[in-house]
């Protein structure tokens with residue numbers, strides 16, 4: 001019998017997650033599911049809790065995150081060495097890109113119903129990305145990472161006192177728009193050098209580079225439309241040599257995944273990626289600030305077990321992968 005744990009971030013989704021959990025907990029009791037639940041009390045707590053839970057068990061253990069992508073990021077970073085852990089997710093955050101990419105209903109009650117069905121079958125083995133920063137620190141991502149403009153905005157939003165105020169008024173999204181517009185006119189695009197499986201590329205006037213395991217990021221933007229979480233490949237997107245006004249156009253088109261048709265947007269697939277930049281750039285993993293460039297990224301193929309409705313990926317076409325020239 002697999003043990004089931006829930007790690008709940010009551011503050012996720014502007015505090016909405018606490019109410020979501022109350023509802024989920026009642027349903028679990030009604031369904032006579034035996035489980036243990038923990039509330040996170042501070043940033044970083046979810047990672048610690050997940051690590052402690054995993055260390056206690058030799059057998060298969062299900063850890064379900066109830067929160068947003070940031071909480072899930074912490075949970076998966078707490079269990080990267082524990083192959084017996086199966087991850088589940090009930091969306092309770094404001095972004096919830098994991099549920100989009102991994103075919104989990106956005107409605108938390110429906111997500112629970114799906115989860116309770118999936119628990120009875122085998123989990124899906126998925127890839128993840130391992131980042132190694134210049135000081136040797138390692139951080140894993142399950143959705144995506146980014147360096148440059150997007151990571152700067154994520155950092156500013158998460159460290160802004162305005163966020164809490166706007167969140168209380170349910171206007172949390174405005175804070176992204178505010179910093180996007182503010183930085184749009186002050187951010188200095190820079191040269192980014194990228195190596196992908198040994199091939200070197202240099203992009204002048206670059207805004208950002210992202211590396212994705214699944215298509216969605218930033219709360220529904222389809223940044224890497226071709227990304228598949230269990231194909232053994234990461235999807236790289238670079239935005240460079242783009243005027244400030246055209247960046248706004250690209251930003252709008254990314255919700256439909258159509259940005260890839262702009263000549264200033266380059267896409268690749270690969271396993272080992274290194275990113276260096278002329279200027280130090282902010283770096284995020286799953287929307288959480290993790291440090292600065294330079295860094296290396298390496299895929300961890302099928303290294304994580306998740307409860308998801310997604311279908312298995314077809315075999316990887318390595319020839320297509322290697323014809324990345326542009």
Ligand SMILES: Nc1ncnc2c1ncn2[C@@H]1O[C@H](COP(=O)(O)OP(=O)(O)OP(=O)(O)O)[C@@H](O)[C@H]1O
Pocket residue numbers: 009010011012013014040041042043044045046067068069070071072074092093094095096158288
């Ligand atoms: N009890 C807590 N109090 C404050 N912050 C917490 C707590 N538990 C976790 N966190 C932090 O909350 C952040 C956001 O969590 P998460 O992404 O899951 O929710 P969210 O609603 O998507 O957040 P955001 O409003 O940033 O989009 C994470 O950085 C996490 O470290």
